[in-house]
Amino acid sequence: MAHYLALARKYRPATFDDMVGQEPIANALKNAVVSNRLAHAYIFAGPRGVGKTSMARILAKTLNCPNTKNATPCNTCDICRAISAGQDVDVLEIDAASHRTVDEIKPVIENIAYRPTRSPYKVYIIDEAHMLSRHAFNALLKTIEEPPPFVLFILATTEPEKLPETVRSRCQEFDFPPLRLEALLKRLSFVCKKEGFEVEAGLLRRIARYARGSMRDAISLLDQLVAYAGKSPKTEDLERLLGTPPFSLLARILCALVDGNPSALADVYGEATARVSPERLADELLFLVRDLLVLRLTSSQHLLRFFSESELRTLGDIDPRALTVLFANLLETRNRMRATAHPDLLFEVALMRAAHRGTIADLVRYIQQNPAPPKTHSSTTPPSNPTTRQPQTQTKPAASNWLALRSQILSRLEKPEHRAIIASATLLSSSDDTLVVGIHPNFASQDLALEALQRAMSAVVSRLLGRATRVKIEPDPRLRSKNASLPPALKEKVERVLRLFPGAVVEEIQDVRNGGDDASGAESADQNQASAEGP
Numbered sequence: 001m002a003h004y005l006a007l008a009r010k011y012r013p014a015t016f017d018d019m020v021g022q023e024p025i026a027n028a029l030k031n032a033v034v035s036n037r038l039a040h041a042y043i044f045a046g047p048r049g050v051g052k053t054s055m056a057r058i059l060a061k062t063l064n065c066p067n068t069k070n071a072t073p074c075n076t077c078d079i080c081r082a083i084s085a086g087q088d089v090d091v092l093e094i095d096a097a098s099h100r101t102v103d104e105i106k107p108v109i110e111n112i113a114y115r116p117t118r119s120p121y122k123v124y125i126i127d128e129a130h131m132l133s134r135h136a137f138n139a140l141l142k143t144i145e146e147p148p149p150f151v152l153f154i155l156a157t158t159e160p161e162k163l164p165e166t167v168r169s170r171c172q173e174f175d176f177p178p179l180r181l182e183a184l185l186k187r188l189s190f191v192c193k194k195e196g197f198e199v200e201a202g203l204l205r206r207i208a209r210y211a212r213g214s215m216r217d218a219i220s221l222l223d224q225l226v227a228y229a230g231k232s233p234k235t236e237d238l239e240r241l242l243g244t245p246p247f248s249l250l251a252r253i254l255c256a257l258v259d260g261n262p263s264a265l266a267d268v269y270g271e272a273t274a275r276v277s278p279e280r281l282a283d284e285l286l287f288l289v290r291d292l293l294v295l296r297l298t299s300s301q302h303l304l305r306f307f308s309e310s311e312l313r314t315l316g317d318i319d320p321r322a323l324t325v326l327f328a329n330l331l332e333t334r335n336r337m338r339a340t341a342h343p344d345l346l347f348e349v350a351l352m353r354a355a356h357r358g359t360i361a362d363l364v365r366y367i368q369q370n371p372a373p374p375k376t377h378s379s380t381t382p383p384s385n386p387t388t389r390q391p392q393t394q395t396k397p398a399a400s401n402w403l404a405l406r407s408q409i410l411s412r413l414e415k416p417e418h419r420a421i422i423a424s425a426t427l428l429s430s431s432d433d434t435l436v437v438g439i440h441p442n443f444a445s446q447d448l449a450l451e452a453l454q455r456a457m458s459a460v461v462s463r464l465l466g467r468a469t470r471v472k473i474e475p476d477p478r479l480r481s482k483n484a485s486l487p488p489a490l491k492e493k494v495e496r497v498l499r500l501f502p503g504a505v506v507e508e509i510q511d512v513r514n515g516g517d518d519a520s521g522a523e524s525a526d527q528n529q530a531s532a533e534g535p
């Protein structure tokens, strides 16, 4: 345990320039120090492990170190070392989680009027500040309103919305975002180099991924891994340490799902759940499908969050439409697993259902054999225009060439669920500053946060067209009438299919009752469905 703490502490950032991933805040504070425009109270808000306390200590050192040059403390003098250890007489760190009441905060406040002992500033770093009681806040408020000129307050909190508005309005607030994967990787590589660890890039990426935006967790995990497996750890060591399924198992599950092979799935499912919980397995499959979709739709390696490109390439070309359907199924199942006493059964049956021969693979084959007619309602350019075949090209598309614009939009929308909706969207009308985009009514009727989609679309389209453009999203009335004209019995069947495949779009309806194979396939799929959802 002592070793476990050591590495994260050893590589704690010591100057503003060390604050990898929080550069905007570091620069703002640095400029405030250099130009002598410090506020007297700051709120550092953000999730755990993203550098709030480190930033507070660096600011305190910068103000109090006698050797500070260009807003960079020396980190070697007594004062710097005492602040780094959280033990300086003039830089007081108060953990609000354990000093909540007014009686505990009172002595601190009464001392505020006294000058600092040996440094220019008295700095109060209040950690988890939202935990203070209301009375403690009221006592604090008076001093925050009119602090002596030598006092600086830094309130660090993971839940800024729980701070009283009266306090927030008197502080300058910085929001620390979760650290991006690249920032974590950069620091992890730095630590490995300094410590002489040999960790391959794919494994580092996985460590960073499990840290979920926390630098402290990333470095601690690296530390644990090296303690567990030596200075050249392998991916399997991390899997054993964390109890995650090996990539090969995930790959086999995915292939069984996409190929529609329930018996292969049953084998590998048993193997996987002997090693990890069904919840973990479901999460890992979601991560895998997400990354595969991103790679297939954008070819952008840097957007991958969980797996390396080389790992994903081993899975071959899986149709993105199959992946979209699978993702929706997995996500829905994962949510339902939280609300049941038998998550293992629910997950197993849901996977079996997804792998049942004649579901995803057949659906995709069906879609491929019945391609949607090109939707060129408002297009003035024929669909054979070269820009439609080269979505990566940098030339600006015209709003009137909807197909070309749509494929460029698709490569820029970040969220897979947004891309799934826009993939079949039409252009209803356009003016200089507004595009009205039509989507299938099934999407509009689901609770799919269309506002977020409108915002994302407006941002992407404005960038693509090089001018501020508002995107309005509406159900395409032509598609609505097609659906409404169905006889009630058929309409109900269509709705059942749509419940099975959330986000799917009905392109065409065929009567297959006379085709022997198809009919038996449909029946057993029905039974399967009934057994999954029956009492």
Ligand SMILES: [Zn+2]
Binding pocket: 065, 066, 067, 068, 073, 074, 075, 076, 077, 078, 079, 080, 081
């Ligand atoms: Zn110093």
